[in-house]
Structure formats: structure tokens, C-alpha cells
Amino acid sequence: MTVTLTTSGPLPPEKGAEHTYDVTVIGAGVVGAAIARELSRYQLRTALIDAADDIGNGTSKANTAILHTGFDAVPGSLEARLVREGRDLLADYAADTGIPVERVGALLVAWDEDQLAALPLLRDKAVRNGYHASRIIDADELRAREPHLGPGALGALDVPDESIICPWTTPLAFATQAVRAGVHLHLNCRLRDVRSDAGGHTLTTSRGPLRTRYLVNAAGLYADEIDRLLGHDVFTVTPRRGQLIVFDKLARDLVGHILLPVPGPAGKGVLIAPTVFGNVLLGPTAEELDDKTATGSTAEGLHLLREKGRRIVPGLLDEEVTAVYAGLRAATGQEDYRIQEYPALRYVAVGGIRSTGLTASMAIGRHVMELLAATGLDHGEPHPLPPLTMPGLGDASPRPYLSARLIAGDPAYGTLVCHCEQVTLGEIRDALASTIPPNSLDGLRRRTRARGGRCQGFYCGAAVRALFEEARP
Amino acid sequence: MTRNAREVDVLIVGGGPAGLAAGAELAAARAGRVEILEREREAGGIPRHCHHGGFGGRLDRSAYAWASAAGSAYARKGTSGPVYARRSVAAALDAGAALRTGVTVTGWAGPRTVETSGPAGLERITARAVVLATGARERPRSARLIPGTRPPGVYTTGELQQAVHLYGQRIGTRAVVVGDEPVGHAAAATLRAAGVEIVAMVTGRPSPPFRLRSPRTPLLTGATVTGLTGRTRLSGVELRHDDGRATTLRCDTVVLTGDFVPDHELARRGGLVLDPGTRGPAYDAAYRTSRPGVFAAGNLLHAVERAGFAAGEGRAVAVPVLHRLAGTDHPAGGGRPLVVDAPLRWIAPNMTGPDGERPHGGRFVLCTAWRLPRPLLLVSQDGRELHRERQLLTAGPGRPLTLGADWVDRVDPDGAAVRITVL
Ligand SMILES: Cc1cc2nc3c(=O)[nH]c(=O)nc-3n(C[C@H](O)[C@H](O)[C@H](O)COP(=O)(O)OP(=O)(O)OC[C@H]3O[C@@H](n4cnc5c(N)ncnc54)[C@H](O)[C@@H]3O)c2cc1C
Ligand SMILES: Cc1cc2nc3c(=O)[nH]c(=O)nc-3n(C[C@H](O)[C@H](O)[C@H](O)COP(=O)(O)OP(=O)(O)OC[C@H]3O[C@@H](n4cnc5c(N)ncnc54)[C@H](O)[C@@H]3O)c2cc1C
Numbered sequence: 001m002t003v004t005l006t007t008s009g010p011l012p013p014e015k016g017a018e019h020t021y022d023v024t025v026i027g028a029g030v031v032g033a034a035i036a037r038e039l040s041r042y043q044l045r046t047a048l049i050d051a052a053d054d055i056g057n058g059t060s061k062a063n064t065a066i067l068h069t070g071f072d073a074v075p076g077s078l079e080a081r082l083v084r085e086g087r088d089l090l091a092d093y094a095a096d097t098g099i100p101v102e103r104v105g106a107l108l109v110a111w112d113e114d115q116l117a118a119l120p121l122l123r124d125k126a127v128r129n130g131y132h133a134s135r136i137i138d139a140d141e142l143r144a145r146e147p148h149l150g151p152g153a154l155g156a157l158d159v160p161d162e163s164i165i166c167p168w169t170t171p172l173a174f175a176t177q178a179v180r181a182g183v184h185l186h187l188n189c190r191l192r193d194v195r196s197d198a199g200g201h202t203l204t205t206s207r208g209p210l211r212t213r214y215l216v217n218a219a220g221l222y223a224d225e226i227d228r229l230l231g232h233d234v235f236t237v238t239p240r241r242g243q244l245i246v247f248d249k250l251a252r253d254l255v256g257h258i259l260l261p262v263p264g265p266a267g268k269g270v271l272i273a274p275t276v277f278g279n280v281l282l283g284p285t286a287e288e289l290d291d292k293t294a295t296g297s298t299a300e301g302l303h304l305l306r307e308k309g310r311r312i313v314p315g316l317l318d319e320e321v322t323a324v325y326a327g328l329r330a331a332t333g334q335e336d337y338r339i340q341e342y343p344a345l346r347y348v349a350v351g352g353i354r355s356t357g358l359t360a361s362m363a364i365g366r367h368v369m370e371l372l373a374a375t376g377l378d379h380g381e382p383h384p385l386p387p388l389t390m391p392g393l394g395d396a397s398p399r400p401y402l403s404a405r406l407i408a409g410d411p412a413y414g415t416l417v418c419h420c421e422q423v424t425l426g427e428i429r430d431a432l433a434s435t436i437p438p439n440s441l442d443g444l445r446r447r448t449r450a451r452g453g454r455c456q457g458f459y460c461g462a463a464v465r466a467l468f469e470e471a472r473p
Numbered sequence: 474m475t476r477n478a479r480e481v482d483v484l485i486v487g488g489g490p491a492g493l494a495a496g497a498e499l500a501a502a503r504a505g506r507v508e509i510l511e512r513e514r515e516a517g518g519i520p521r522h523c524h525h526g527g528f529g530g531r532l533d534r535s536a537y538a539w540a541s542a543a544g545s546a547y548a549r550k551g552t553s554g555p556v557y558a559r560r561s562v563a564a565a566l567d568a569g570a571a572l573r574t575g576v577t578v579t580g581w582a583g584p585r586t587v588e589t590s591g592p593a594g595l596e597r598i599t600a601r602a603v604v605l606a607t608g609a610r611e612r613p614r615s616a617r618l619i620p621g622t623r624p625p626g627v628y629t630t631g632e633l634q635q636a637v638h639l640y641g642q643r644i645g646t647r648a649v650v651v652g653d654e655p656v657g658h659a660a661a662a663t664l665r666a667a668g669v670e671i672v673a674m675v676t677g678r679p680s681p682p683f684r685l686r687s688p689r690t691p692l693l694t695g696a697t698v699t700g701l702t703g704r705t706r707l708s709g710v711e712l713r714h715d716d717g718r719a720t721t722l723r724c725d726t727v728v729l730t731g732d733f734v735p736d737h738e739l740a741r742r743g744g745l746v747l748d749p750g751t752r753g754p755a756y757d758a759a760y761r762t763s764r765p766g767v768f769a770a771g772n773l774l775h776a777v778e779r780a781g782f783a784a785g786e787g788r789a790v791a792v793p794v795l796h797r798l799a800g801t802d803h804p805a806g807g808g809r810p811l812v813v814d815a816p817l818r819w820i821a822p823n824m825t826g827p828d829g830e831r832p833h834g835g836r837f838v839l840c841t842a843w844r845l846p847r848p849l850l851l852v853s854q855d856g857r858e859l860h861r862e863r864q865l866l867t868a869g870p871g872r873p874l875t876l877g878a879d880w881v882d883r884v885d886p887d888g889a890a891v892r893i894t895v896l
Contacts, residue, residue, distance in 0.1 A: 246615075250738065250741055250742075293704070295622070295623075296620065296621045296622040296623075296700075297620040297621065298620050298700075299618075299620050299699065299700070301620070302618050302620060320612075320616050320734065321615050321616045321618060322615060322616070323615045324615045324618065324620075325623065401577075401579065401590045402579070402590065402595070404475035404476065404594055404595045405475070407590075407592065407593075407594050407595065408594060411592035411593070412592070414590055414591050414592040414593065414594060414595075415575060415591075415592045416512060416575075416577045416590065416591075419512055419577065422577075422579065422590075441625070454613075454616075455610050455613060455629075455631075456613030456614065456615060456616075456629075457613065457628075457629070457632045458610045458611055458613060458629045458631040458632050459610065459631065459632075461628075461632035461635070461636070462632055462635035462636040462639060462640045462642060463635070463639075463640070465636065465640070465642060466640045466642070469642075
């Protein structure tokens, strides 16, 4: 296994046909990484490039981390199909690779008569989306199952298969498997321009030129701009910001399920959900912006979330806040994905992967593979990928600090460094030496949770930084 | 069997000033096997990384001994934090306490049984008495709900001090310190030691609560932090001033100081009753929590007091623990909760004991949300006045007030909660 992962300097394949990539994927978010993983199953020279210093550093790192069933998708849409298929693919993949997933189920809570009246319609819609397990429960059952809910809840739609998943391990698993199977990963590599000719594309990147026969645009918020570089003008991405508040793990007992609002004219609304790490999320907001870098939080946004959260689970507001973050959905004004193949151009655009891309990622990967084939890519037979086991960051399975066996084999797994999240020296060391190591403390946090807990570094920040700097002089 | 099960007489969780003092006192009193568990590689707690002076010594008894960090006369009295930490460790060891570092208490397996993780493996330790002394931390940026971007360059004092004094890490060039309590001045001293220019110290308060001789730190009063800017590195701190103006201070580092919260995870996971004001375990004057045989001491109980006070509590907790071991303690129950009205935030201890004990030093400690010049305090139960007391000094945030305790004998053990109000 030779791994090609570069973060600086000119890109490796220089001149000559043998140095041309067969396929280049722009964007190593969860979608681009899933596409690259799919490509890695074939005898192809594939490159995955990203402008950031890490995979999954765009919208994919800042979402609500729900593995959707697709019960509320627009029936008949491409998104509905890919979410449904993607959910099953990812649930299986997660079980195989150790990506933390918990099937906690969702309750769509009705707070007034109108919302109560909407529940049967939502159940019918779920059926049209091929999801048959949802059912309506009354106020008493709801209260019994969610005793900390605020007063006034009238009933709920129970969607038992909605799950929560680790948003960081997922793209990392895809990219790790792809890179181990021979995909070249180039980070800090921003696509600036594309010149297309009969043989393919010459990409101008911040790290020099790159030649590829086929091109996949999975650039998330910037997919429209790259699409324009290829001469199209079919969609415009308008970032829709979602701010979220992460509450302390001690709040976990307040919520059993993903508590969804009944969608109204103003969108999907604010939810409360457990995370696989044992925290509780409150959010997201939905703010139309025009700045694709506006991933900051605002006083108004946080105020609104707290007001909404107080109504849903009043006790939540008494708990400490562990983190605040915001992500940008790639909205395009169309209630569906915008995935389009251009055979003459040997190009596939993967745009508008709005608020379900984590769930649908593997199905999008498959779909794009089919489109590439339809575009003329001769990919040959797939080969199986070697199995992969990701570090277990979730709360549901035992972590290294609780494993007598691991500690006996290597005391580093009993040496706690980050106390709030119980991250051991062994786990940090492993992440720093992994196939795709972190290039920042935030990247290390996404791989291990170190510094991601309630103290945010008061106790361990300097120690974690020292380990990081030691490994990366 | 994956967990090694053991028994000890007294188990102390946390090897900071409170836990070490408790261990020293109990070991000296021949309390049997007295074991202190500390999760860091070195015991000593917060003072390990407080390189300024002002620890221990006579001045330690004044609430503001560590205001001194700014370089006033106080700082030259008492010892530095690391020296204090080493002495505390030595005292515990000399007295015969067992001190195990790098061992974390991760949870409970019974009323007085804890589970631990460490490089040597997993244990389950049952004690006849448990003392929780897990300390307090500063709230980080997220918990303060400071909006904006999330760039590097944002610290709490705890992280800053460790970065500078324990690891010699590079900090930045221009820093803003948020908070003007003593700990803010400690942060400023650390920044200066690291060669960082201090742009300003920012506080929401109208004027400093006391005069500090620290001309090197420009103090911006009446200003609230409304946001952070910067992407790959912090670029500024946005402020709103009391007069409505909005400004941005350009800087690459910000230190968020104070705003302490007890590290109460273990207490909560163990199902101990918490005091809503302190957010630490509810406790009485004998350091008894709601769980028989589980005691608490130090900043876990009241965030935050100075090290000498925490150590004093550690010594004081020994007496009730010894009673417990000897079976001469009072049966539990009978204690009434003490509750406070705004602007008071909390009182410690916050339960009366079954046997009318007076708190450590004979006085209760109270914390107020805003400045109170010479306040008059009223203690009442079921509408019945138990006591009133005029304070001689001005109290304020970070400047606790104290209340005499003789009224505890007048508390009706069957009555409602006792209420403390500012008149
Ligand atoms: C608030 C919020 C909540 C959400 N909740 C959920 C949820 O619960 N469940 C779910 O399934 N989905 C959810 N989503 C949606 C999901 O997060 C996205 O659909 C998914 O992350 C999109 O992945 P992506 O790879 O398309 O985009 P991104 O993650 O944004 O990746 C695009 C990548 O392209 C790179 N790039 C851009 N331009 C260039 C260039 N010129 N050159 C090189 N690289 C470039 C970027 O650096 C980036 O890494 C949510 C989204 C938000 C915002
Ligand atoms: C920045 C700063 C500056 C200060 N400056 C001064 C000063 O100049 N003078 C002064 O008198 N006071 C000062 N103080 C206050 C003083 O440090 C505290 O009052 C004192 O440390 C409190 O002691 P403690 O034992 O209660 O808690 P801590 O010192 O916080 O000790 C708690 C210990 O418990 C350990 N622990 C926690 N949980 C577990 C677990 N589950 N398992 C095992 N171990 C655990 C921790 O690692 C820690 O070592 C300062 C405080 C700060 C934050």
C-alpha cells in the first residue's frame, strides 16, 4: 500500500499521458470523499483535491449529524431516492467500519392543533417515500417517552429509524479507504481554472497544473462557480446558514430521541438531538446569506435557538454549553440535488447537496460512478476494498480508556490527556500517525475529540498542542 | 476480571490544594489507608501553573491575596504556585498519604465505590469515606456564548498558564484580557512573561472593584464582548460599550478569565444533590454532601476561592471524615437548604448540618452578581427573621462577602429552606 497524500509543493503527475489522472474529484467533503472511495474500487488513476488543509473541512464538518430515513423528502425526487439508498448503505458501512451510529429514533412533536393535524399528512408522505414504520403517538405516550419535554406537546410522529452518526469519522473513513486503495489526495489545493479539450481537462490549481481525463465537481458551496468555469450557468448556490449549540454531556439524559419540529412554511425548524458523543445539539437556524465564508455564529442566532430550545426541553437551558458552531447548506433554489453529467465534456457536476448530503453520500458516490460510465469512462471490473476499522469515538461502544485489554497491551491507552472527553495518549498518537493525519488542532479534535469537551482546553489544551507540535515539527 | 477491586479507608478524588491538605490531615490522624487520586501526571492542582506569587502565608487569608498577580506588593508575599504545589504534595506524602497520579476517577460503581482508569489498568476502589476535591474551571468561549468566528488564539487563563509555564509554547503578539478579577491579572502577568503586548483588559463593570497598581494594563470598563473575528487566526475582539458605541480591538490573542464553574461531573454522575447557585454539590458545614460518607472540599464547592482557603477546607474536612470512620458522626438528615435571592448568586455551605456546626472560619461565604456597597443581609425561614447583618465592606463579583453563623441554632429543622436576602 503506497499512499499519496500531499499538502504542499507542485502536484506529482507532471507531463506525459501516463501522468494524467483518469478522474479528478474537486472537493473532499463527505460527498467528494464518498465519490473518491467509489472510484477507488476500480483500476483508475484518481485524484481527490481540496482547497482546505484537511478532508471534510467545509459543510461536512458542521451539520446536525443525523442519518436520515428520508421520510420527509420530496417524493419522487433524486434526493429522496439517494437519501433512502444512502441511509442503508451508510448504516451498513458504519457497522462494518466502526463509524459511531445510534438508532435513537425521531419524534416530530406537535405543539398546536395545526401541527397535530399535519402529522397524518407527514405519515402519508413517509409512506410515499417508501418508509412505512412511522406512526402517530398521543400526548401521554410522548410524555412517557420524553419526560423532560416542555408543557403543551399534543402528540408526535414516531420515526423509529432516524439515527445519529459521527459526521467526522464518516468522510475520514471514505477518504482513508480511497487513499489506501491508491487515490491521490492533494490538500491545500484550490482549483482556480479549468481548460477543457478533446482529451480532458487541464486544471489550474493553487499548487500548479493538473491534467485529468474526467472531472467531478463536488465543491459544495463553490460547485456553481466551478460549473461556470466549465461553461455552464444553470444554478447558483446561496448559502443557508445553520447555527447550532452543543450542550454538555450531562444534558444527555434530558433527551431520548431526535426531537423534530413539524415543518412549517419557514422551513424545517429547530431540533434537539443527542449526538453519538453523548452531547445534546440544539439547532439549526436557517439564514439566507450571500457570503460563502460566513460560518460564524451571531448573538441573534444564539438567542433564537435558546428561545426555541427553552420551549422544547426547558431543562436544557440550565446545562453548560460545550460548543457553538455554524454550517452553510448549499441551497440552489431548487428542492432537489443538482447532479448532472455532461458526456461531451467528460464532466459530472454534483451540486446542491443541501441538508442531507451526509446521509446520501454513499448513494451519491454510486450514482456519480454510473454517470461517469454513461459519460464514457471505461472503468473495468471493481475489486473489493480491504476492510477498514475506524477509531470508536462514540459513547455507545467502550472507548479505549475503559478497555483493560488495550491498556495492558499499551499503557498509552490508559493515559488520559483530554479529561472531559477521556481521550488517551494512545488515541492521539494513533491519529497523528494515521493514513490521513490532521494538519491542525481542529483536525486532531475531529479525529479524537481531544479538546472537544466542556473545558475546551482549560485543562488539556496546552498538553494536546504539545503532542501535536511534537509529531509535526 | 478486568477491573482490579480494592478497598481503602479514605479515598480523595483530586490532588489539588484541597485534596492534598485533606490527605495530609487524615493520614496524620492515622485514618488508615488514605489514598489521593490525581488524574494529571503531577499533583498540585491549579497552583502547578500559577507562576506568580501570593500562595500560602499569612496574606493568603485575605480574600485578595492573589489579586496581587498584577505585580503589587502582595505578589511578593507568599510563595509561587509551583512551590506551593510541591510543598502541598510533600506534606501529604510526609504524613503518610498514598498519592497516585495519572489515575482518573471515571465513574461510580456503588455509593462509595469508584472506577478508575490509568496506565496501570482499571480499578474499582471502595472506600469507607470519599472526599471529592475536583476543583473548578473557567468557562470557555462557547459556554459564554460569545458569537463570531472560531479562530485559534482564544484561551482561558488555565490553558494560557500551562501553555506558557509548563510547555513554553508561543502565544501571540497582541492580547486582550477579558475580566478584571484577580485571575484576569494573573493572565496578564503570564502574557507579559510570554512577551505578549496587552492591548486592554476588558470588563463589563462600571469601575474597578478595587484599586490595583497595574499601570501597564489599560483597563476598559463598561464594555461587553460581543464577538470574535478572524479566520485562520484571531483578528479582533468586538465590544459594545455602555454608552452604546461598538468598537473592535485588534489583537491575535484573547484570554477569557474568571467565570468559574465547579468541575461537578463526578458529583452529578454519582447522583449527589447539587446546589443550584454554586453548581457544586450541596453540602453542610461538615462538608457532608447528600450522600452519607461522601464529602467534598475546595473549589468544587464554591468557584472560586484562593488556594489557602481550599487547603483550609481540606484540613477541616478531616474532622467529619474521622467521625464517619469512627462511627461517631451524626445520622444524616435534618439539614435545611440555604437559598439566596438575587443579586446574591450563592452561599456556601448551602445546607445546615444536623448538629449545628459552624462553617469553616465561622462564617458563610456568599457571592453576588453585582456590586453591593456595605449591604445589609437578612436571614429568614418561613417568613421568620433569624438574623440580620450589615457588611462593613463593599462586595462585588469576584469579591465575596461573608455572613456570621450563630443563627444556625435558630433554624427549625422541620421548617422550609432558609432564605438569605439583601435588604
Ligand atoms: C446546519 C446543517 C445541518 C445539516 N444536517 C445534516 C444532517 O443532519 N444529515 C445529513 O445527512 N446532512 C446534513 N447536512 C448536510 C450535509 O452536511 C451536506 O449536505 C454535506 O456536508 C455536503 O457535503 P459536500 O461534500 O457536498 O460539501 P462540503 O463539505 O462543503 O465539501 C466541499 C469541499 O469542496 C472544497 N472546495 C470548494 N471549492 C474548491 C475549489 N475551488 N478547489 C478545491 N476544493 C474546493 C471545500 O474546501 C470543501 O471541503 C446539514 C448541513 C448543514 C449546513
Ligand atoms: C489562573 C488562576 C490563578 C490563581 N491564582 C491564585 C493565587 O495567586 N493565589 C491563590 O491563593 N489562589 C489562586 N488561584 C485559586 C487556586 O488555584 C484555587 O483556589 C485552588 O487551586 C483550588 O484548589 P482545589 O484543590 O479545590 O482545586 P484544583 O486546584 O483545581 O485541583 C483539583 C484537582 O483535581 C483533579 N481532578 C479533577 N477531577 C478528577 C478526577 N475525576 N480524577 C482524578 N483527579 C481529578 C484535577 O486534575 C486537579 O488537580 C488561582 C486560580 C486560577 C484558575
